[in-house]
Every structure is written in C-alpha cells, then in structure tokens.
Amino acid sequence: MKKWKKLLIVVQLLSLVLLSGCWSRRELEERIAVISVGIDAVKENGKKVYKVSIQIPIPVQIAGGGGGGGGGGDAVKVVSAQGETVAKAFSDIQKKLNQVLFMGHTRIIAISEEVAEDGVLDIVDGFRRDPAIRRLLWLLIVEGKAEDLLNSKPKIEQIPTVYIMSLIQNGARTGAIPDVTLGDFFVSISNKSLQPMANRMKLHEDDVYWSGLSLFDHGKMVGNLTDEESWILVQLRDEQPGGHFQVFTGNEENKENIVVSPTQVETKTKLEVKDGKVKAHYHVYMQANILEKNMPEHLDNVKTLAKLRKLAEKHLEHEAEQLINSLQTKQKVDVLRLGSKVKAFHYKEWQKMDWKQAFQDAEITVSYEVQFRRTGMQLN
Amino acid sequence: MGKQLADKRPISSRQAMSIVSSTILGVGVLTLPRVVASEAHEAGWIAILCGAFATSIVMIIVTKLGLRFPHLNFIETCSHVLGRDKGKSNKLGKLLSYPIIIILIAYYLVVAASISRTFGEVVVTAVLKETPLEVIIGTMLLTSLYLVKFDIDVLARLNELLLPLIVIPILLIALLSFQSFQLEFILPVWPGLSLSGFLKGVLLTMFAYQGYELILIFSNRIQIIKKSLWFNILGIIIPSVIYLLIVIAGISVFGDEELAILMWPTLEIIKVTEVPGMILERLESLFLGVWVAAVFTTTANFFYAITLLTQQVFGRGKRIWYGLGFTPIIFWLSLQPQNIIALFDFQQYIGYAGLTLGALIPAFLLIMAFIRKKGSSTGPLATKGPSAKEKSTAIQQE
Incomplete structure (x- = not known):
C-alpha cells in the first residue's frame, strides 16, 4: 500500500510537469505581434510582385516611453519584403525578425488600389486559411500605397494602426462609415447573390481619412464610391x-x-x-x-x-x-x-x-x- | 452478472438523459453547420429537425427494448431473444449474438477513434498549433481509460455533472451570434431542393446524432420509472435544440454558400460573435477549452461501452485490462485517415453505419422479441414491482 502511495505522489508530480498545458507555450515577448498588413504591387525584374509590409509595435517604446513622451523613437516598426505570393513575402519578412510572427492581433489589412484592381482573391485565400486571422478586422483599400498607410503618423495615438482602426470603428458605430469587415468580404465573395465592397482610405500629408467605398466584382476592384x-x-x-x-x-x-x-x-x-x-x-x-x-x-x-x-x-x-x-x-x-x-x-x-x-x-x-x-x- | 447488478447503484432517469445528451454532443457540433449547409442549403434547419425526429423514433425502439428486458444486459438480451427459452442451456443464443456484439464493438471502436481524431485535428488547427496530434489523442484516450476503471454509476454521475458545462456555453454562443442575423440568408425556406438531396442532408446529420444507441448498453442499470422513455427522448431533444440554434446561427450569419466552405464552421461563428461590451474576444480558444468536456464524455462513453461489452462477452476480467488492450487499437485507428478531408469522408461513412447499426440492431431485436413473445410486452411497470424497489431491497439484504 505504501509503495502505491509513493508511486501516486510521483505520478502527481509528473503530471504537474507534463500536463500543465504548456507544450509549446510562447511568452508574450517571444513573439512579434503583427497589427496591420499592407500589400502593394512593385516591379521586380520586369515582373509584377507583391510587396508586403507589416506594422509591429515596439513594446519598450510603448510601455517605457511614457513620462516625457517625445523622448523615444517610433512606437512601431514597419518591415516589408517582396515576393511573388503573399505567403512567400511573409516568409521573407520572418527572416528579418528575431521572433516568430503572430497574426492574431492583426487589425487592418490594407491593400493598394493597384493590387485591388488586379484582383485580391489570391491574397485573401491565405488569410482565410490562417486560423489566427479574425474575421472582424478591417480590410481597407488605399488610394496610393498601402505601405504609406502603415507609415503614416497620426500623432494622436502612439500606434497608427490603433488610430486608423478606431477611426473606422467609431465611424461604423455612428453609421457614417459602412461596417464592412474582412468577414463580410469573405461572405460576399462566396455568396452568389452578394458582391463585395471595402472601405477606402486616402492619405494626405500626415492625415489619414476615409474616402468612400471600393466595389468589387468577384475579387476584382471595379470602381469606387465617394463618401x-x-x-x-x-x-x-x-x-x-x-x-x-x-x-x-x-x-x-x-x-x-x-x-x-x-x-x-x-x-x-x-x-x-x-x-x-x-x-x-x-x-x-x-x-x-x-x-x-x-x-x-x-x-x-x-x-x-x-x-x-x-x-x-x-x-x-x-x-x-x-x-x-x-x-x-x-x-x-x-x-x-x-x-x-x-x-x-x-x-x-x-x-x-x-x-x-x-x-x-x-x-x-x-x-x-x-x-x-x-x-x-x-x-x- | 446478475448478482453484481443487484448490489450496485442504479442510474437515475435524469442521469440516463445526461448520458444520451452528452454522448451525442461531441465533435459533431463543430462541423455540423457546414455538412448541413452543403447538402440542404437554406433548409439546413429543417434537415436538423428531420434528423432529430428520426433519431427520436430509433430512441423509442431502443428504450422499448430496454424496458422489455429490464434486468438483462445487452448480451443477455441478445441471446435471450435469439436463443431458446429459459431453463435450457442457451448456447445457440449466445452463438447467434456474438456477431452482433462483435460488429457493435468494431463500430464503437471506429467511432471513438474518429471522434478523438477530429478533436485532435481541431485543437491542432485552431489552438495548439505545435502540439503533436498524437499527444492530444493520447491524453484523451488515457483519460477515458481512467474512467473505465470505475463503475457505471460514476460514468452516469460524470455525464450528469458535465452536461450543463457543455450545454451552457454553446447555447450562449448560438444565441449571441443572432446579433448578426440576416434574414435574407436563411430564406427561402425551401430552396428548390430535390428530395434525394435533402434526404442526403438529413442522413449526413446522423453523424452528429450518433451516440444515443449507447443507452442500450447501459439500460439494465437504469432505474425504470413511468417517464423513462420521455427522459430518453429529452436526451435527444437537448442536443437537437443546440444543433438547430447553431445551424440557424451559421446560415443566418454566413449564408449557406460561405458556410459550406468553412472547415470548422462553429469556430468561425464563435470568431465573429462579439460579446456585448467587447470585453472578451477570440472566444474560440476558450470554447475549445470547455468543449474538451463534451468530447471527453463522448469518447469516454464509447470507450466504456466497448470495454463493458467485451467484459460481458467473456463474462470475467476487469474492464481496465480490456481498456488497456483497446487503447492502442483506438489510437492506431484514429491515425489512419491521412488528412482532414479523408477524415471527413470517413465520418460520413461512420454516420451511415451508425444509422444502420444504431437503428437496425435494436429494431431487429425488438421485432424478434415481439414475434417470439419474449420479455414483458407491457413493460416492467405493469407486471412486477419496479426494479428500483427490487434493487433497494437487494442492497438491504446485503
């Protein structure tokens, strides 16, 4: 009986280690949270390729940068890479970063007008398959370059993504901006009776503003609506x-x-x-x-x-x-x-x-x- | 077995209901909206209702069979129905019932395997991306094995305890997702389906409903009251209501065309569900955490039924040893489908098999018992005193 008890204690101690549910745990600082993604088209050796940019917050600047405020550098970093496909570009971005990319905090996916006109189905496919991507994030079409949207400095918020996100969110709440999320976009693509649309953003110097809607016909942008x-x-x-x-x-x-x-x-x-x-x-x-x-x-x-x-x-x-x-x-x-x-x-x-x-x-x-x-x- | 039966606690009707409900509620709910939408489109919710109705009819057969032979376990029932009358040696009956039992055990093994695999798949895709599939399946099976060690009443109490934990979250999610209800998606009520297409949709829901037939294996321990049948039917109604809500939620939020291409539709429903106040987001991990309980009650109940049947076949031995023997078999079976698509195909066949075995075997036995006038045709309540009383006196005598 005593032997059994000893064994039981060992088993219990073992289960503390083995069954803690931390098989492949990753601490918060051990991964890089992507908060927004921008997709542009560029020419590489005469071929059109995607240029994917991501915006990542720099935790030290946000947490420790308080007090004076102006002292530190930027609160975010924009990293980009090119590739024939979005997935390829992402793996190139990963090469430039010391920690694993985490897409679960992505709030904005910005696509440049140029890319949208060529069709977004292949871009969207990857995002559909990624379980970390949420459906309630904002898909935005940018007049000009999507990268510039990520690089914009609204100054009111430390993180530009948060600023743009709340801009759209508050607009959607009051009804001034159409509430069309990435999920709605997905649904409208697969549903035969619907046609997708996405909010449109414009940049002017340091300002970012909502400028209407982009309309799609089966993944290809076919036109715009003004505000x-x-x-x-x-x-x-x-x-x-x-x-x-x-x-x-x-x-x-x-x-x-x-x-x-x-x-x-x-x-x-x-x-x-x-x-x-x-x-x-x-x-x-x-x-x-x-x-x-x-x-x-x-x-x-x-x-x-x-x-x-x-x-x-x-x-x-x-x-x-x-x-x-x-x-x-x-x-x-x-x-x-x-x-x-x-x-x-x-x-x-x-x-x-x-x-x-x-x-x-x-x-x-x-x-x-x-x-x-x-x-x-x-x-x- | 008879002696053993007497000195153990009976399962109450409510516990029986819990066993039925929590066995049915498992991985089925994770894929059901897609399966239904791909065949029955906007009329998916009607398919669910039809499925529930069909299952209830089978449940009536199963319960009637159990009530006819209240003190016999499944193998005794089989051999009694098929074999010679009492008093004489019943080797023929036993011999005839072996194929049935073996088929049932094989079927249960496959079901247990497919359930643990499906759960492993969803956990690996959605939450624990780097954990090996084998570990998730393995821990699930080992936990089920642990339950096998105990008596049926432990299983019954566990099911009773876990049922609210399973029902409340999924009900909440289904109701919350009605915030983004879109009427146009769920109309027309009958989208011009061919009857065969619709029936296929109904058939496909059967995978989600299977598990109800397990009550047959445990029926000799269930306390018989007047409302036994009603409680068992209620055990089917609970999951049906959940299925109905989640399918309507899925179709009305996504539309059937989108729903049909979602790998884990229920998780996607949870993803787009906003809890008022936006305090909690990304509930799918939380949901899967809770859903472990639902999957566990399904796998464990099947596992338990397998070992119980084997024990009854051999008439001796401890269940835990049979369980230990079956664990690697289920584990191996669960790893057979090469990928998730193969798994879904596999599930479809299991659903068909479940419908056939779950309905045909009890129906066959009941008809045979009826023809051969075995068992009490009026039910145990009318003839002798209810078993509960008997059992309590038996305990007192001891």
Missing part, C-alpha cells in the same frame, strides 16, 4: 444614417443652403419580379436635424420646414438615382444586397436569372421621406 455616394448606399442597404449633407435652397448662384444631419433611417423595400425583370422600390424614412442655415429665411415656422423638407427629399432622391444609375451602368455590381433579397423572396425566378445581367436591367426607384426634428439652440 457621399457611400452614405446614400448605407441608407438604402443597411438603414444607417450616413453623414451630413448640404441642401441648396435657393438658385445655383446665391449658394443658399442648409446642412442636414440624419439621425435615424428606416428603409422599406418593395420587390416585384415579373418575367425575369426585377422591379424594386426603396422608401427611405429619415429623421434629421438641421445643423446650419446659410439663408435669410427664418426657420421658426412649420411651413418653411415643410418646404425645406421637400427640397431635402428631392436632393436625396436625385443623389440616390445617380448612385443607382452608376451602379447599374458603370460598376455593374449589386452592392445594394438586392440580389439576396430576390433570392430570399423570389427564389423561383432567381434560379432562372443571371443576376449580374438582371441587376443591370432592373428597375430601381427610390423615394425619401425626411422629417426634421430639431433645428438646434437657435429659434430663427
């Missing part, structure tokens, strides 16, 4: 308010206008399919506030507000018409999610039609109903 077009799109598509807009109240010359801020949007879609032709009507009900008035007329009576309302509705309807027209004729992609609605509610017809063509032939109309709720702290 204002994107807002109309999110109003139709996601019932998000979008951003402020200006409504001209007088004639073209005197530039009288009001600035309106939508606060709440509800969208109803009426869908009709007849003989393979899709008829869709969007009715957008919008609640809005007036932010600024640049005209002599006073706002203190209901009639004026009603007049302005009509003007705002007209303005929005016109914008929406133009957007849909451009989607149908220029980019030829259905980012309105109309296809999935047709699939969901008119499946029999959906099966028969070629949606890409059917979307271009579809009759899509939009009507707005704007209600001004508040005009601010000033009565007139």
